[in-house]
Amino acid sequence: MIVIDTNVLIEIFDKKSQKGDEALNKIIESNENIIITAINLHEILYGLQKYAKPIKEILQLPVLNYTKKDAKLAAELELKIEKTGTTIRRTDAMIAAITINNNASLYTLDLKHFKPLEPLGLKLFP
Numbered sequence: 001m002i003v004i005d006t007n008v009l010i011e012i013f014d015k016k017s018q019k020g021d022e023a024l025n026k027i028i029e030s031n032e033n034i035i036i037t038a039i040n041l042h043e044i045l046y047g048l049q050k051y052a053k054p055i056k057e058i059l060q061l062p063v064l065n066y067t068k069k070d071a072k073l074a075a076e077l078e079l080k081i082e083k084t085g086t087t088i089r090r091t092d093a094m095i096a097a098i099t100i101n102n103n104a105s106l107y108t109l110d111l112k113h114f115k116p117l118e119p120l121g122l123k124l125f126p
Contacts (some may be wrong), residue, residue: 002032002125003099005108006043009058010038013048019109026126027107035062039091042093064098073097077120089113096122 004027011020029035036044041063048055074090074097081088091108096117099106105125108114115123 001102001104002027002030002034003064003095003102003104003106004036004040004061005095005110005114006040006047007107007109008107009044009107010047011042013053013057017081023109030126032105032125033062035064035102035104037064038066039094039098043091064102064104066094066098067101070094070097070101073101077117080120081116084116086116088116093117096120099115099123104124 008023011017012024014020015081030098036058041058041061045055047053048058068122072095074093077096078088078090078093081093092113096106098122102125105123106114107125111124114124118124
């Protein structure tokens, strides 16, 4: 299973984006089930509604909810990263926790934010 990050969704929905075409092809070639988190759904709906873009397609994707187990892990991840002297966006910690707890891989174009979480159990795609 692959959790698709918001920045990948944005590129895919941008019909002029070569990066989006490449991302979509990687996803299709992987033959993996794809899913988004409730956090990603919020982020993408905000942007789509703000810029008056259609939202029908995004609502068809399955969504992983944010649970107590995810909240516990997200807080632990955020604290561990802070102890290294860097910070992580809270929503990124939440997305990472959901991904880890569902034994999935995260497909993101924002490696700067998520790469530090690999030693803590986050699997990145591809």
